Amino acid sequence: MADLFLDIAERDAASAIDAIKRRVSVRTYADHPIEEDKKQRIAAALDSPHQGPFGNRVRFDLLDLSESEKTEIKTFGTYGFISGARMYIVSAVRCGHGAMEDVGYCFEKVILAATTLGLGTCWLGGTFKRANFARRIGVSEDEVVPAVSPLGHARNKRSAREKAIRRLARSDTRKPWEELFFDGSIGVPLSKDAAGKYATPLECVRLGPSASNNQPWRVIREEECRAFHFCLKRTWGYDRAFKSIDLQRIDMGIAMCHFELAARETGITGAWELKTPHPQFGDAEYVASWTER
Numbered sequence: 001m002a003d004l005f006l007d008i009a010e011r012d013a014a015s016a017i018d019a020i021k022r023r024v025s026v027r028t029y030a031d032h033p034i035e036e037d038k039k040q041r042i043a044a045a046l047d048s049p050h051q052g053p054f055g056n057r058v059r060f061d062l063l064d065l066s067e068s069e070k071t072e073i074k075t076f077g078t079y080g081f082i083s084g085a086r087m088y089i090v091s092a093v094r095c096g097h098g099a100m101e102d103v104g105y106c107f108e109k110v111i112l113a114a115t116t117l118g119l120g121t122c123w124l125g126g127t128f129k130r131a132n133f134a135r136r137i138g139v140s141e142d143e144v145v146p147a148v149s150p151l152g153h154a155r156n157k158r159s160a161r162e163k164a165i166r167r168l169a170r171s172d173t174r175k176p177w178e179e180l181f182f183d184g185s186i187g188v189p190l191s192k193d194a195a196g197k198y199a200t201p202l203e204c205v206r207l208g209p210s211a212s213n214n215q216p217w218r219v220i221r222e223e224e225c226r227a228f229h230f231c232l233k234r235t236w237g238y239d240r241a242f243k244s245i246d247l248q249r250i251d252m253g254i255a256m257c258h259f260e261l262a263a264r265e266t267g268i269t270g271a272w273e274l275k276t277p278h279p280q281f282g283d284a285e286y287v288a289s290w291t292e293r
């Protein structure tokens with residue numbers, strides 16, 4: 001199975017950790033188009049099949065609106081939130097167990113690869129017209145479009161609207177370590193020092209994007225079996241906001257992507273598995289575990 005990040009970024013020997021640190025949502029795009037070779041590299045990588053850790057196939061399409069009229073672009077519902085973008089990456093997946101996590105995991109690899117190519121992106125899970133994007137990429141009856149992202153060069157200055165959106169979502173802040181990472185059980189914080197070689201993969205989880213910047217991921221280390229359990233601490237109402245689309249499970253897939261890429265880059269080998277019975281961590285929903293191999 002192809003690796004979306006490597007497919008796009010390997011030629012430049014790009015660092016995923018560096019991309020994770022540099023990535024930021026871009027909502028204001030410059031006029032100049034994406035260079036043809038970059039467009040080709042992204043299109044070629046998106047074309048091959050992609051599978052997340054839960055085994056779901058995620059499909060991507062590159063939508064080019066450069067020839068479209070302003071009135072048509074407005075029908076995609078991103079107008080007002082995103083300005084100036086002419087290209088969009090659109091995801092599609094069949095509903096099933098772990099489908100949302102797999103979209104988060106696969107799509108974030110694309111986002112990070114685009115970052116290494118100097119291109120701007122912005123996860124959109126809510127502020128777009130799902131049905132219109134779905135129609136344009138021809139989704140089948142059992143597929144959904146969980147998220148899309150504009151793709152292009154960032155304009156030098158953010159629009160006033162973009163600044164307001166960032167302020168509203170408190171996009172420039174992240175929760176501290178002690179609220180996110182735990183040792184053995186929730187409530188026992190895992191310090192950076194105690195995390196040792198896992199400090200960087202965990203920091204990369206912390207820096208990740210999430211819907212409304214809610215940062216729902218919680219990670220619990222189980223030292224004796226060198227496992228990290230990934231759990232979801234729900235923000236009230238977020239599981240029902242968009243019918244079959246669970247934005248916070250997409251957030252979890254993004255966290256898994258960051259952790260895995262950073263672990264790989266720092267020389268740690270391991271794999272994702274589903275522990276049964278699921279370990280219980282209060283009201284946080286169990287998602288998956290990373291085990292060192």
Ligand SMILES: Cc1cc2nc3c(=O)[nH]c(=O)nc-3n(C[C@H](O)[C@H](O)[C@H](O)COP(=O)(O)O)c2cc1C
Pocket residue numbers: 023024025026081122123124125126127128147165169170171172208209210211212213247250251254
């Ligand atoms: C799953 C997901 C869905 C999102 N949906 C939207 C959206 O609909 N509209 C929007 O403007 N931003 C959306 N965002 C972007 C977040 O607001 C942004 O990632 C967060 O505020 C952190 O800012 P940063 O990406 O610049 O680090 C989404 C992010 C994620 C991960």
